[in-house]
Amino acid sequence: xxxxxxxxxxxxxxxxxxxxxxxxxxxxxxxxxxxxxxxxxxxxxxxxxxxxxxxxxxxxxxxxxxxxxxxxxxxxxxxxxxxxxxxxxxxxxxxxxxxxxxxxxxxxxxxxxxxxxxxxxxxxxxxxxxxxxxxxxxxxxxxxxxxxxxxxxxxxxxxxxxxxxxxxxxxxxxxxxxxxxxxxxxxxxxxxxx
Amino acid sequence: xxxxxxxxxxxxxxxxxxxxxxxxxxxxxxxxxxxxxxxxxxxxxxxxxxxxxxxxxxxxxxxxxxxxxxxxxxxxxxxxxxxxxxxxxxxxxxxxxxxxxxxxxxxxxxxxxxxxxxxxxxxxxxxxxxxxxxxxxxxxxxxxxxxxxxxxxxxxxxxxxxxxxxxxxxxxxxxxxxxxxxxxxxxxxxxxxxxxxxxxxxxxxxxxxxxxxxxxxxxxxxxxxxxxxxxxxxxxxxxxxxxxxxxxxxxxxxxxxxxxxxxxxxxxxxxxxxxxxxxxxxxxxxxxxxxxxxxxxxxxxxxxxxxxxxxxxxxxxxxxxxxxxxxxxxxxxxxxxxxxxxxxxxxxxxxxxxxxxxxxxxxxxxxxxxxxxxxxxxxxxxxxxxxxxxxxxxxxxxxxxxxxxxxxxxxxxxxxxxxxxxxxxxxxxxxxxxxxxxxxxxxxxxxxxxxxxxxxxxxxxxxxxxxxxxxxxxxxxxxxxxxxxxxxxxxxxxxxxxxxxxxxxxxxxxxxxxxxxxxxxxxxxxxxxx
Numbered sequence: 149x150x151x152x153x154x155x156x157x158x159x160x161x162x163x164x165x166x167x168x169x170x171x172x173x174x175x176x177x178x179x180x181x182x183x184x185x186x187x188x189x190x191x192x193x194x195x196x197x198x199x200x201x202x203x204x205x206x207x208x209x210x211x212x213x214x215x216x217x218x219x220x221x222x223x224x225x226x227x228x229x230x231x232x233x234x235x236x237x238x239x240x241x242x243x244x245x246x247x248x249x250x251x252x253x254x255x256x257x258x259x260x261x262x263x264x265x266x267x268x269x270x271x272x273x274x275x276x277x278x279x280x281x282x283x284x285x286x287x288x289x290x291x292x293x294x295x296x297x298x299x300x301x302x303x304x305x306x307x308x309x310x311x312x313x314x315x316x317x318x319x320x321x322x323x324x325x326x327x328x329x330x331x332x333x334x335x336x337x338x339x340x341x342x
Numbered sequence: 343x344x345x346x347x348x349x350x351x352x353x354x355x356x357x358x359x360x361x362x363x364x365x366x367x368x369x370x371x372x373x374x375x376x377x378x379x380x381x382x383x384x385x386x387x388x389x390x391x392x393x394x395x396x397x398x399x400x401x402x403x404x405x406x407x408x409x410x411x412x413x414x415x416x417x418x419x420x421x422x423x424x425x426x427x428x429x430x431x432x433x434x435x436x437x438x439x440x441x442x443x444x445x446x447x448x449x450x451x452x453x454x455x456x457x458x459x460x461x462x463x464x465x466x467x468x469x470x471x472x473x474x475x476x477x478x479x480x481x482x483x484x485x486x487x488x489x490x491x492x493x494x495x496x497x498x499x500x501x502x503x504x505x506x507x508x509x510x511x512x513x514x515x516x517x518x519x520x521x522x523x524x525x526x527x528x529x530x531x532x533x534x535x536x537x538x539x540x541x542x543x544x545x546x547x548x549x550x551x552x553x554x555x556x557x558x559x560x561x562x563x564x565x566x567x568x569x570x571x572x573x574x575x576x577x578x579x580x581x582x583x584x585x586x587x588x589x590x591x592x593x594x595x596x597x598x599x600x601x602x603x604x605x606x607x608x609x610x611x612x613x614x615x616x617x618x619x620x621x622x623x624x625x626x627x628x629x630x631x632x633x634x635x636x637x638x639x640x641x642x643x644x645x646x647x648x649x650x651x652x653x654x655x656x657x658x659x660x661x662x663x664x665x666x667x668x669x670x671x672x673x674x675x676x677x678x679x680x681x682x683x684x685x686x687x688x689x690x691x692x693x694x695x696x697x698x699x700x701x702x703x704x705x706x707x708x709x710x711x712x713x714x715x716x717x718x719x720x721x722x723x724x725x726x727x728x729x730x731x732x733x734x735x736x737x738x739x740x741x742x743x744x745x746x747x748x749x750x751x752x753x754x755x756x757x758x759x760x761x762x763x764x765x766x767x768x769x770x771x772x773x774x775x776x777x778x779x780x781x782x783x784x785x786x787x788x789x790x791x792x793x794x795x796x797x798x799x800x801x802x803x804x805x806x807x808x809x810x811x812x813x814x815x816x817x818x819x820x821x822x823x824x825x826x827x828x829x830x831x832x833x834x835x836x837x838x839x840x841x842x843x844x845x846x847x848x849x850x851x852x853x854x855x856x857x858x859x860x861x862x863x864x865x866x867x868x869x870x871x872x
Contacts, residue, residue, distance in 0.1 A: 232836050233868055236866065238647060239773040269834070273834060273868065297774040299870075
């Protein structure tokens with residue numbers, strides 16, 4: 149019986165790779181942490197490739213610090229700083245943050261933005277805390293209605309790579325930071341009137 | 343030259359040659375892990391070489407790995423290393439099928455690389471070569487046996503059929519079913535796989551031994567810590583306890599795998615610019631007079647309000663005693679301490695010797711150091727950030743100069759000298775929490791190691807600064823808890839804190855990033871009172 153060239157090539161490489169992979173992966177296995185999800189979305193291309201603002205850099209920093217290293221979140225960072233929320237967002241444990249990109253702030257009605265910036269500990273803080281949900285939501289937990297730390301609720305719809313939050317699109321989702329899972333969105337969310 | 347070398351090998355030969363290479367590599371890994379488990383797990387070739395490769399990986403590749411694999415970048419990079427290793431092993435096998443000498447040279451080359459990597463780790467002894475040497479030797483045996491079986495030359499009794507150029511007599515034997523040769527190869531492959539897998543299994547079983555730390559009884563200190571004053575721990579809900587429990591102590595390091603150090607073979611070497619170089623084993627260290635001190639340790643990477651600070655009761659040999667015995671030479675202004683996994687840390691000699699309780703610690707909160715906190719010994723210098731003082735898994739102390747050597751973090755831009763900056767933190771109320779109106783405790787900790795904390799102030803919603811009540815002083819090397827009783831009114835509130843150290847200096851409001859020498863700023867918490 150002739151061992152056909154291609155089949156034996158595949159078989160033997162598979163067996164050999166299996167042998168090597170098995171031994172190597174067991175050798176490394178104990179030091180490895182459980183698998184985490186990966187960021188998704190077309191907007192992720194705008195995240196810097198390296199440095200503190202990259203996915204690698206942000207994973208090690210608490211959320212406000214991580215955002216401050218990311219150029220597409222610079223307006224949000226200005227707002228967070230103006231509201232005095234930097235330490236608070238950094239110190240909150242296990243939260244989900246819906247982070248409006250710079251484009252989201254550009255699209256916001258200028259009068260609303262001015263009013264918020266003029267009232268940093270009032271309206272601005274209210275709007276910003278409306279973007280924070282307790283618990284780290286993974287993509288498969290994302291869809292649904294969630295309470296925010298401002299008090300009101302927001303609603304997420306969609307699945308897979310396509311989600312909306314109160315109608316705003318998630319442009320880059322499941323970004324890991326040290327204390328928060330972040331979903332970048334293309335509109336600023338306004339809390340429901342009381 | 344044998345006939346095989348003049349013919350292009352058939353695809354079957356290539357395939358089975360590649361398999362032989364992969365199996366030989368698997369044997370090297372398996373046997374290497376087994377020998378390492380018997381001698382010292384930190385020396386297994388994969389861990390050492392893998393760690394080196396992680397360090398050498400360029401930033402763009404690391405970011406690509408993160409973007410594609412999330413925070414499993416390390417796994418992805420290691421998978422890349424394994425994949426590369428597999429391809430090289432397969433290629434070596436194919437080469438070996440053409441000319442066994444090439445395959446042998448290739449494996450020997452790998453053995454040399456692995457041996458160099460193992461020997462260049464600090465504190466490495468010849469025993470650390472064993473995993474690499476044994477692994478290489480077994481891989482050589484495996485490859486030679488496999489390839490010899492694969493390319494058995496034709497026996498005189500069976501003439502080689504002429505099937506034209508490009509065919510390989512040895513494999514034609516296999517192809518036309520010379521049972522002995524094919525069965526031998528398959529049996530040998532299976533056996534080799536078994537050896538590789540079996541070694542791995544035994545290695546895993548052996549590494550699961552209970553750690554030696556559990557069986558060590560630490561001696562009593564000849565210089566015990568002063569009793570902790572009754573009022574040093576306010577014991578409030580949500581407030582960090584005065585002494586951080588060992589299992590909640592922060593951990594910051596670059597270790598790919600937590601070193602599992604064998605206490606019997608561990609040595610602490612003191613050398614460099616000293617009159618009398620020393621080498622101590624664990625028993626010798628424990629036999630010396632030991633001091634017990636409560637010290638607060640802080641990481642420079644701690645952000646304002648961060649959790650990378652902790653306080654424990656440490657038991658150890660005073661560093662100045664060891665250095666006095668070694669005889670530090672004039673001009674040695676830097677103490678470079680090294681850990682078993684290659685980390686280097688630089689400490690100013692004058693600071694370590696100025697009378698503060700710098701020590702080589704062996705005990706933490708009454709028990710031997712846990713592996714994650716540096717077993718069997720670590721350095722501690724109160725008042726300096728960990729990255730310039732607190733080497734874990736310590737194995738070497740070298741007296742040198744700042745001019746002569748830049749330790750790990752300094753080569754990455756962090757300041758060579760780094761006293762801990764005054765800092766305070768609100769532990770309770772938690773950020774973005776909601777609490778009922780009425781009397782609430784705003785409480786937290788403040789530290790200014792080796793200066794001491796004189797006062798802590800709190801302000802609510804930008805109002806006037808109010809003096810907080812401080813817990814009793816223990817020593818100037820520990821943090822102090824503080825509390826302010828607050829009549830909380832409904833609404834959202836911004837709470838801020840700042841501390842003043844015993845030199846009279848108050849924390850600046852100005853924010854500084856942790857890089858390059860520690861963060862500054864007043865910690866704030868926004869919360870809601872219902």
